Each structure stands twice: as C-alpha cells, then as structure tokens.
Amino acid sequence: MEKKIMKGNEALAEGAVRGGCRFYAGYPITPQSEILEWMAKRQPEVDGVFVQGESEIASVNMTYAARAMGARALTSTSGPGFSLYQEGIAYWVSAGMPCVVACVQRFGIGDGFIFAGQDNYWQAVKGGGNGDYHLITLAPNSVQECHDMAYESFGIAEKWMHPVLLLSDGTIGQMVEPCELKPMQEYDMDQPWATMGVKPGEDHKVITDITYFEDLDEWNEKYLQKMRKISEEEQRWENICVEDADIVLVAYGISSRVAEGAVARAREEGFKLGLIRPITLWPYPRKAFEEIPDTCRGVVTVEVNMMGQMREDVIITLKGKFPTYAYATRRSVAKVDEIIAYAKDVYDGKVKEEEVY
Amino acid sequence: MSDRARKTPDIMYCENRFCAGCGHALFNRILGEVLTEMDIISDTVICSDIGCNHQFQFCMNVDTIVPPHGKMGAALTAMKRVRPDKYAMTIAGDGGAYAIGLGETMAAAARNENVTFFVMNNTVYAMTGGQLAPTTMIGQKTASTPLGRTEAANGQSTNVFDLMGGLDIAYLARTTITNPANVAKTKKMVRKALEKQRDGKGFSLLEVLDPCPTNWGMKPADAMKHIDEVVSKYYPLGEVIDK
Numbered sequence: 112m113e114k115k116i117m118k119g120n121e122a123l124a125e126g127a128v129r130g131g132c133r134f135y136a137g138y139p140i141t142p143q144s145e146i147l148e149w150m151a152k153r154q155p156e157v158d159g160v161f162v163q164g165e166s167e168i169a170s171v172n173m174t175y176a177a178r179a180m181g182a183r184a185l186t187s188t189s190g191p192g193f194s195l196y197q198e199g200i201a202y203w204v205s206a207g208m209p210c211v212v213a214c215v216q217r218f219g220i221g222d223g224f225i226f227a228g229q230d231n232y233w234q235a236v237k238g239g240g241n242g243d244y245h246l247i248t249l250a251p252n253s254v255q256e257c258h259d260m261a262y263e264s265f266g267i268a269e270k271w272m273h274p275v276l277l278l279s280d281g282t283i284g285q286m287v288e289p290c291e292l293k294p295m296q297e298y299d300m301d302q303p304w305a306t307m308g309v310k311p312g313e314d315h316k317v318i319t320d321i322t323y324f325e326d327l328d329e330w331n332e333k334y335l336q337k338m339r340k341i342s343e344e345e346q347r348w349e350n351i352c353v354e355d356a357d358i359v360l361v362a363y364g365i366s367s368r369v370a371e372g373a374v375a376r377a378r379e380e381g382f383k384l385g386l387i388r389p390i391t392l393w394p395y396p397r398k399a400f401e402e403i404p405d406t407c408r409g410v411v412t413v414e415v416n417m418m419g420q421m422r423e424d425v426i427i428t429l430k431g432k433f434p435t436y437a438y439a440t441r442r443s444v445a446k447v448d449e450i451i452a453y454a455k456d457v458y459d460g461k462v463k464e465e466e467v468y
Numbered sequence: 469m470s471d472r473a474r475k476t477p478d479i480m481y482c483e484n485r486f487c488a489g490c491g492h493a494l495f496n497r498i499l500g501e502v503l504t505e506m507d508i509i510s511d512t513v514i515c516s517d518i519g520c521n522h523q524f525q526f527c528m529n530v531d532t533i534v535p536p537h538g539k540m541g542a543a544l545t546a547m548k549r550v551r552p553d554k555y556a557m558t559i560a561g562d563g564g565a566y567a568i569g570l571g572e573t574m575a576a577a578a579r580n581e582n583v584t585f586f587v588m589n590n591t592v593y594a595m596t597g598g599q600l601a602p603t604t605m606i607g608q609k610t611a612s613t614p615l616g617r618t619e620a621a622n623g624q625s626t627n628v629f630d631l632m633g634g635l636d637i638a639y640l641a642r643t644t645i646t647n648p649a650n651v652a653k654t655k656k657m658v659r660k661a662l663e664k665q666r667d668g669k670g671f672s673l674l675e676v677l678d679p680c681p682t683n684w685g686m687k688p689a690d691a692m693k694h695i696d697e698v699v700s701k702y703y704p705l706g707e708v709i710d711k
Contacts, residue, residue: 169542176543306531319534
C-alpha cells in the first residue's frame, strides 16, 4: 500500500482521482485551493478534464454538465462559494445527478474569514437550495478520511443517484498526516443515463427536473421512499466510551479530534465522558444515540461556531430524553481541558439548558 | 430536394407547444433539418436555457441537458471538454444569454470554447409575460417598461456584435426568419456555425431575431413585418466574424 505524508485537501483530491473522478471544476478560495491545484496537475495525467471556472456559479454548473455527460465529476469550495453553489446543487438533486461537492468550512457569515469553522452545518445538512432535499453528507476528521471518503463518494452518489457532500473544515483540510492511498479505479463514462447523443430508434434523454418527464405524484412518492431508505441505511458514526458515560459529547470533524482527547483524559481522571462522532451528518446517525445509558446527565455538542448548530439535530434525535448543551467555541477550535471543564459543569448542574436560537 | 425539405424530419417527434406565430418553432425546425442533413443527431447534445426556448425538448428527439437559467456557457464548456467528439450547442433566450448568463456566455466566448450558441432575440422576456430584456429597444414598451425603455432608467440595449466583435472567436452573426428567403439563409448560417465546431475553430454564436406576437401584441404577420421594418434596422443582420 502506497503511503504519503500529505495535507487533508490534497488527500481528498487524490482520493477523488483514484476513485475515478475525471472532471473537476472549481474557483480558488481559501482554505481549499489545494484541491483545485492538485486537480490542475492530476487531471491531465489521468486523461481527465480540469477547468478553473470563471466563478463558483460557473463551476457548479460545469460539474453538473460533465456529470450529465457521464464523467465522475467533483467540485470544491468553502463557505461563500458554497452559498453560490446552492442553486446548482438543487438542480443536481432535481435531475438525480450523482455529483460530488466538497466544502472545506471557514468561519464567518458572508465573506467571513479564512480560518477554520464549522458554521456551514445548517446550510450543509438542512438543504441549502430550494425544495425538499438533503445531501448525503460525509464529515472526515483526518487526512486519511478525506482520502477514503472522496474515494468512495462517487459509488455512494451513484448507488442512490443523489449528490454527496464532503463537509471538511479548514483545519482538517490544512493539517498534514500520513495517508494510505487507495488503488486507482477506472470508471466507464458510457452510463445508460448519460447524454451522449440519441442513437437511431432510441428516445432522447433529458437531464432536467425528472418530474418534467414523469408523473409528478408518482415521482414524489418514489423520491420520498428513496430519501427514507438513505436516512435509514447510510447512517455512519463512531461511538467512544458511550455505554457508561455520565456526559456524552457529540462532535464531528476537527472538534471530534479534540473531543476524543477529552474523553481519554477525563477517563484517566475517573470522569466518565463519552463521544458520539457522527460520520454522516445527513442522514444524522440517530442510531448512535440509542447507546446512551439512562444515567447520563447531559449531551454536549462541541462545535466551531456561535450558535451550536448541530445541537438542533441532537434535540430532534433525543426527543427530550436528556438535557442538551452546545459547547460552541465560536472562532476557535476547543481545547481538551476546556471541554472537560465544561462537561464537569454540566455534570454538576452548573450549566443552564438554553433554548435554541 | 424540394420534397425532402418539406417533410418534417423525424427528429421533430410531436407538435410543438409554442404560441401561434412564435419564431422558436420555426427555428427549431430549421435546426432539426440541419442536424438531420449533417447526420449528427446521434452526436449532438443540446444545452437548454430556461424560458420559452427550452420547450424544444418536448418536441425534438435530441439529448438535452438543462442547467439553471442562463448558465449555458458553463455547461457547454464542460460538455464539450468531457466529450470533444460530440456537438455541444444551446438554443438560448436573449435574457438567458445576455442578462442572467452574460458572465458565463462571455467567459465561454473569451476562452474561445469550441461550442455553439443559437440565441433567440425577441427583445423581451417572453415566458414570464414580456418584461424588459437586455435586447429591448430604446422606446420599446414592455411589461416592466410601461412608458418605454429609456437609456437613463434601463441603460443601452445589448448588441452582441458590440460585446463580442473584438474577440478571437470563430463565428458571430445575426439572422432572422421572417420570410422563406431568410429561413433559407438562416439554415445556411446554422450549418456554418456547426461546421466551425466540427472543424475545431472555436466559439460560434448566431443570433436569430424572432417574433413574439403574444407579448408584442401583434398578429403573427405584423410581427414578421415589424422585424423587417424595425428590429432588423436596430439590430443589423449579417456575419461580422467568420474565421
């Protein structure tokens, strides 16, 4: 197995290439530009296509058209660009195009800042564009997972004919770790659903809102069944020391790396901390929460944002069974001792359970 | 020859959905004939705009991709680069190509992408009820310029010859379909634009002045006359780039 020391962003791009990605379009934006630069070098080497779009809006729609022509297609961006992507992504969904998008989150509203954040959560998992949809959302928390998730993302998208979002963050994207590289996979672009020109005697294919050519009510029913099936079958998570925890942390991405350290340290001190790490953010891993013991005193999300965005999904999942809290560290990634101190305050009843915003 | 020209090509698989006297139906028929005569239907993918123009997909048996309104310049770029052996073209509206999609249209032209734009210029947003388009003429009344377009309020009209005249592209031309002679001319220009793409010469754009009797409040024959007497004077016909 080939092993390399690399950045999360590079590992993600290489994972996509090895997973058969032969089209990439994107627009430079920090902290994800390494994905674009890696693709600029790699796509020509594998007879793929690289386009630096004139904007995020152009890039998201290039990705759509490339996918419609059959190529495994990826685009990547960060917060402000991800906002511009939303119209295009809604079109992917309505047409059932299995495109993949990576969003390497940075902190802030509007332009925001170039350093890491986890405040695209709502936009990422609650839709983002118009209409009823969620994207299948994978959240890597290591360089290796950036690689592995990009590698398998196309297969997941094609299994459901539904887009996949890789929700990374500036820290995961920029940090350097060893990474085992996956073997090269080839993909046949001549898919039965792809537009390639009508052969004599065939009916044409139109890549558009599927309901323009199918009965709207029948399609709605099928779509709902599919989304329900995804939400049951694609849940992924990692539970660490949850079965006897007095306080359970819930964290993804970079926050989960720190939370993992907090669990280990707290356990050494005799404080029974546990961690639920959602690996898919949609579907939200509801099943992971079944392991929480009745004796648990509180469930605490750890997030790099202001409003504790993910706590809402924890509340929805727990349906009031346990009090919930957000250790939302705003612009900074949480520290191990701070997490433990906050969790102890929750355990001691010193923290008031807040209403959501 | 004349018999074959009169027969509707098989690519037109049912009646179109356009209003009586609409120019889109005529143009689609012309394009259908050219694709048939060049024998490239099985190598053609059309990128649709969104607007009246997009209704070709409901009467033409041709593979189609529909991106968001106006984003054809981006979509065509990807289509052609992924499959350079296919013909990538759009039937666009003037609002799609020159307003909401102006950036994507110009960027594709500036890169001299080897793709073809057919832009239907009827001087209004037709599907939504005849509002101001970039191509609305000074003085022209529309649903959103009830007193007529003024330069002060709405800016100058967009003339694609001015936008692209200086670019290093393969083909830039304007035509109309107001009478049999013009239809025949348009057919030749459609073919020429596609031959530029076939020969790898780069970006081609053919604008078609077409009538919208519904939103112009005219009878179909009067709308044709209006193009000959007014619109084609404002937007001159002809080929300005032919490389």
